[in-house]
Amino acid sequence: MKGWFEYNWQVRDEWFEVCRRLPLKELIEERTGGVGSILKTLFHIVDVEFSWIRAIEGMEDWEPLFEDYEDLDAVKELSDMCRKQLEEILSNADADKEYSVVHVSWHSEPLVYGEVLRHVIAHEIHHIGQLSVWAKELGIKRVSANYIDRGLGQRMLSGNESRVIF
Amino acid sequence: MKGWFEYNWQVRDEWFEVCRRLPLKELIEERTGGVGSILKTLFHIVDVEFSWIRAIEGMEDWEPLFEDYEDLDAVKELSDMCRKQLEEILSNADADKEYSVVHVSWHSEPLVYGEVLRHVIAHEIHHIGQLSVWAKELGIKRVSANYIDRGLGQRMLSGNESRVIF
Secondary structure, eight states: OHHHHHHHHHHHHHHHHHHTTSOHHHHHSOOSSTTSSHHHHHHHHHHHHHHHHHHHTTOOOOOOOGGGOOSHHHHHHHHHHHHHHHHHHHHTOBGGGGGOEEEETTEEEEEEHHHHHHHHHHHHHHHHHHHHHHHHHHTOOOOOOOSSSSSHHHHHHHSOTTTBOO | OHHHHHHHHHHHHHHHHHHTTSOHHHHHSOOSSTTSSHHHHHHHHHHHHHHHHHHHTTOOOOOOOGGGOOSHHHHHHHHHHHHHHHHHHHHTOBGGGGGOEEEETTEEEEEEHHHHHHHHHHHHHHHHHHHHHHHHHHTOOOOOOOSSSSSHHHHHHHSOTTTBOO
């Protein structure tokens, strides 16, 4: 699972870089589809990943409010902070944990730990696809969505991904 | 890995259903972003998944041409045919295979089998994100991108996903 998170975080950071060239007006402009603006999308990706993983770890809810993150730097800072905590959480999760049943306050049915990890991974890739349409409309560079050519295959070979989640 | 393919195939089929309500004119209309039209996106997702997995299995290239698939039924039929073959291919791939080095004619560097599987999985989710923006613009239903609530967690528990790829 480690590779998936690395992939999403690499892609996310590349979008932060691209978005740095846009004025705030474009970042907060309401657009068709998704959660409505580029900045809100980046915030939403971070928020969803962090909330779900904290929840399946049995940690207390911590719900950042979009209103508190008013520009790209603030959302990037939130992203970095959350990632640091997630790296620590996931580095302590072994492969057996992936098959454990978990309960989340906002979802009535029980879920499986690895199912939720895949949910947050797919969630980010889906929203990044939406960003790519808006970027094309704006005429700015679109970040590659390729999983290959990011060094992730080499890391699979050198790491021990089959036995630990992160 | 099985769950990821099931996820993508469920979501893809739901998009085929939604798109059935659109006239061909809307399906082939050139749009901003991605590969340019809804029909071309669905075709492209199928083509890329099939080509890559055949290639890493050392099977000969088989490149469908978009021009030969002129409506939704034709692309759906292609999707069903490819999926049937992929199910067979992947059901014979065990977890060790995931770490094997593979060579693909259109990519100069060697890759890792599991890296390519993740590449095609992410590729589809990314393009589906683009479809969701276009669907919103068209005012039609958007298929849920949720990984949860598709029975995939339960299948994790009942299956043996840790040991076989499909």
